[in-house]
Amino acid sequence: MNSSLSVTLDTFYTVTTVEFNEKLTEDVFFLNGEKADHTDTERVSNYLRAIRKFAKKHLFAVVRSENHVPTAAGFASSASGYAALAAAATKAIGLNLPPQELSQFARLGSGSACRSIYGGFVEWQKGVKEDGSDSFAVPILHEDDFPIAVLSVMVATNRKKVLSRAGMKRTVETSPFYQGWLDTVEHDLSELKHALELRDFTLLGEIAERNALKMHATTLGANPPFYYWQSATMEVMEAVQNIRSQGIEAYFTMDAGPNVKVLCLPEDEQKVYDQLKQIPSVKKIFTCHPGPGVTFLPTGEADVC
The missing domain is CATH 3.30.230.10 (Ribosomal Protein S5; domain 2)
Incomplete structure (x- = not known):
């Protein structure tokens, strides 16, 4: 592991x-x-x-x-x-x-x-x-050492069909993509800790987003294959990329589920919140900070x- x-x-x-x-x-x-x-x-x-x-x-x-x-x-x-x-x-x-x-x-x-x-x-x-x-x-x-904002974007409220533990077990045992993700984890973790040491938000966001995408890709190779994303998940991911193209630093990451966590700087959280709130499929946005x-x-x- x-x-x-x-x-x-x-x-x-x-x-x-x-x-x-x-x-x-x-x-x-x-x-x-x-x-x-x-x-x-x-x-x-x-x-x-x-x-x-x-x-x-x-x-x-x-x-x-x-x-x-x-x-x-x-x-x-x-x-x-x-x-x-x-x-x-x-x-x-x-x-x-x-x-x-x-x-x-x-x-x-x-x-x-x-x-x-x-x-x-x-x-x-x-x-x-x-x-x-x-x-x-x-x-x-x-x-309090590294102020960031995490906007937890809820697009689904129903219980997910494949629970985390069962999904991980299936992926580890059957997905040919799992080893490829595992081979990159230690490097990503080392880079992430380096980003925290430097308080480098850009590096932190890039690694978190990239690693989340790689992790979710492993489920598509499982037998039987499964995925946690919904169409609304993709809408939020695309919106975050559009926000970033406007010069506002925002990055997405996800656990084993359809809902999206968006990382941004505290000074940008209201601007990011306002744009994400416009997505019709977004049910609720929780504004979070390190606690x-x-x-x-x-x-x-x-x-x-």
Whole structure:
């Protein structure tokens, strides 16, 4: 696999509480105020099982999570969700873990969640050990060190047909394009870290856009092939290129989903926003900036952007 780099955003976050109780006979999970279905509850319970084993405590829990991230649409809801769950659950069971260990626990739920433990720009180091003990996130830049704007453009609200984990598995196992992308990742990551060191927004945007296109191309070679883009996705991408031709620096990137993240400088965000808002297929635009990682609220909840 490969190392990766992301930016934790201030607009998207999850607030989670975990209460372990010796009287419970099973885990209970509430998502956005409603009792979760069996599949989601089982997913959370499986994750808590690892924490129980590490803490040597056989206690079940009530988990309440308010997710302020569009789910399964390419806005990294699992990253925010599992980072918050890792922080809240480990603290509730009596484990006061340093950030590195917390990052490792978050990774067990969702790989990208390990980065959301920290704020700002964060690298997930893939590690080389078979047991994964050296695979965790490290902070690169604090959220205030490099001011940028990220316009998260929503073109679809429905749950994506191929979820991230299943899509990645299919791509890795069957796409002949995957190795070609993998061969370029380390170079792109090195260049991206160099761009952050120099605070070079142009280089940052160019690499992010190029790498996203290469990543999405790998899904077309999978068996069976699939893709996350919709026609509206392409409209936004083309609009960003048109904005750039006007001399305004804007670059697009995407996770595994149809929605688009547009990078620009803070002084240009309103101009970019206004042009993107004119696209009929755009449903909503979230204005985001680099934000903090895990924060423990006075009530004991874990708040993760």
